Amino acid sequence: MAKSTSSKTSRGASYSKFRQKTLRDPYISDKGLKEPAICTVCGAIYAKKSWSFDPKKKAKYEGDSSLLKVVCPADRKIKDDFAMGFVNIKGKFVALHKSDIINTIKAEGERVKTKNPEDRIISVKSVPGGITVKTTSDKLALKIGKVLKNSFKGEHQYAFRYGDKHVEVDWIRDA
Ligand SMILES: [Zn+2]
Numbered sequence: 001m002a003k004s005t006s007s008k009t010s011r012g013a014s015y016s017k018f019r020q021k022t023l024r025d026p027y028i029s030d031k032g033l034k035e036p037a038i039c040t041v042c043g044a045i046y047a048k049k050s051w052s053f054d055p056k057k058k059a060k061y062e063g064d065s066s067l068l069k070v071v072c073p074a075d076r077k078i079k080d081d082f083a084m085g086f087v088n089i090k091g092k093f094v095a096l097h098k099s100d101i102i103n104t105i106k107a108e109g110e111r112v113k114t115k116n117p118e119d120r121i122i123s124v125k126s127v128p129g130g131i132t133v134k135t136t137s138d139k140l141a142l143k144i145g146k147v148l149k150n151s152f153k154g155e156h157q158y159a160f161r162y163g164d165k166h167v168e169v170d171w172i173r174d175a
Helices: 003-012 015-019 055-062 073-080 092-096 098-115 138-151
Strands: 037-039 045-047 050-052 068-070 085-090 121-127 130-135 156-162 167-173
Touching: 037 055, 045 055, 085 138, 092 098, 092 130, 092 167, 098 121, 098 130, 098 138, 130 138, 138 156, 138 167
Parallel strands: 037 068, 085 167
Antiparallel strands: 037 045, 045 050, 085 130, 121 130, 156 167
16 A cells, blocks of 8 residues: 555556467467458448458358358457456545446447457446456457556556466556
8 A cells, every 4th residue: 555566556557568478369360260251240340450440341241151150259248257457456545436437448448349340348347346348359458457546546556467368457546
């Protein structure tokens, strides 16, 4: 709870630094995915090596007889409850502002999903002492941590740790 500890934690966490590290996604083979493809769950189109909800892209490929029907990696991860990102949100402040914080997380999830259909929130759960968020990508967990850091200023602790298969972000605020 000491002031010096929390500022050190957030200073060490530079966004550009963690952007350099990209985890290998076990839901995407080394050969990549075949295209063009459409996800039968979310309707995203995969073409030119990226997923998109762009209606123009959809219209362009929908009549294509070679369009493959698949379930995109994000929807497979959601079904399997396979998270590549965890955000652990704790502290007295969190208990008092739970709905505000949850709304902020969900809004960020929607904003990011529109741009990249593969960065998705799997779940936002109220747990004893706080909230736990699971995401399909490490990038989204880091983005959520950053949004909390910017939206709910005050004396907080912010840190992240990379494992081999996922990233964990902690955001703690007591007062
Ligand atoms: Zn999908």
